[in-house]
Amino acid sequence: MGWQVFITPDFAEHVFEALYAAGAPLDLRLVGGEALNALRIEKGFLHWGHDMSYTEAPHQVGLGFVCKPEKATPFIGRDAFVIRKADGKGPFLCHIKLQDASPLLHHNEPVLKDGKVAGYIASGAYAYAQGAAIGTCFINTEDRATVTHGAFAVMVKGQAVPATVSLHPFSKPQLSNLSLNTSQGFGGSEFGHYPVVSLRSERRDQRLIIRLPMFSE
Secondary structure: OOOOOOOOHHHHHHHHHHHHHHHHHHOOOOOOHHHHHHHHHHOOOOOEOOOEOOOOOHHHHOOHHHOOOOOOOOOOOHHHHHHHHHHOOOOEEEEEEEOOOOOOOOOOOEEEEOOEEEEEEEEEEEEOOOOEEEEEEEEOOOOHHHOOOOOEEEEEOOEEEEEEEEOOOOOOOOOOOEEEEEEOOOOOOOOOOOOEEEEEEOOOOEEEEEEOOOOOO
16 A cells, blocks of 8 residues: 655755665665565555656556445546446556566567557566566457467567456455555644544554645634
């Protein structure tokens, strides 16, 4: 589980030091951006702007379950979501892994299906746990049920590298030891007027509490 915290440059150093100090009792460590990217791709955690954007409907990227059109309270985009989900058209986001350990994936490499261009890499990175480069990719098809059928390859530096395509991530997220609790924390909270994010490790019975001044008082 992770967050992107947007702050102004003048507060960057202070916020980093505060977060790093708060995480010290939990053995918080720094991690490289590429390593983090590889881990989230391997577990199927999507990235806004690469794996999904304003043009994709939730059902295309495997997030149809988060929309509840049957609720009494409507939401913006509900009708469009219902129509596009019923239509069921792609392209669809899939997970892909190269069968050769040497080439790397980054972004926008063409994906071939049975020798023809059928899509492109949305996100890519080298996954050490998989022993090869992995990524997410959009495959153009009208039927999600058959999207993984066929022989796949990715064009890397002019070479077609055989690949495996799946609708499921190559590593299953293990969340049994992590619980997430969010509290609004406005006014009457012991944490003041700010939203509070609390992380607790069940194995060590410790918590990291971060107070984020995201709203003006």
